[in-house]
Amino acid sequence: MPSKYSRLAVERPLADEFSQKVKRIGRKPSEVVAAVLTAVIDAVDHGIDPIDMVHICRIARSIGPGRFGYEAGVNAGVLLRAYYKPKEFLEVMARIGPQILGAHRIAPDAFRVTDPQVRETIKGVFTGMGCRCEEEQELLRVRCE
Numbered sequence: 001m002p003s004k005y006s007r008l009a010v011e012r013p014l015a016d017e018f019s020q021k022v023k024r025i026g027r028k029p030s031e032v033v034a035a036v037l038t039a040v041i042d043a044v045d046h047g048i049d050p051i052d053m054v055h056i057c058r059i060a061r062s063i064g065p066g067r068f069g070y071e072a073g074v075n076a077g078v079l080l081r082a083y084y085k086p087k088e089f090l091e092v093m094a095r096i097g098p099q100i101l102g103a104h105r106i107a108p109d110a111f112r113v114t115d116p117q118v119r120e121t122i123k124g125v126f127t128g129m130g131c132r133c134e135e136e137q138e139l140l141r142v143r144c145e
Contacts, residue, residue, distance in 0.1 A: 077128015
């Protein structure tokens with residue numbers, strides 16, 4: 001009979017930290033790993049790079065469920081500064097923006113966002129990150145130092 005579990009190759013300190021934190025919230029590490037792998041497989045099936053899921057989760061957690069608008073974006077941008085430099089975040093948005101926010105990069109410093117509520121949120125996020133962001137109809141022009 002085949003084994004129910006397989007080993008995942010990760011560094012020992014990372015595995016130990018994961019196990020401790022997951023147990024602290026009352027979950028079994030194997031249960032969490034199975035859920036995460038299921039989510040990764042689902043994301044790949046929908047054309048999302050699994051590495052980008054980290055960025056998507058950080059942005060979603062920073063904005064908050066069901067929250068949109070400039071103020072929510074500014075608050076999220078401030079939180080995201082812990083993970084990204086402004087120019088790094090510009091590149092992250094270029095990769096994941098079309099998939100999760102409908103924000104399409106059309107130039108090195110410009111995004112097209114058709115939804116006004118999402119546009120305000122993204123404008124706020126970039127402002128919170130420390131970038132200058134100007135709105136011109138459906139376009140957002142972003143300047144990050």
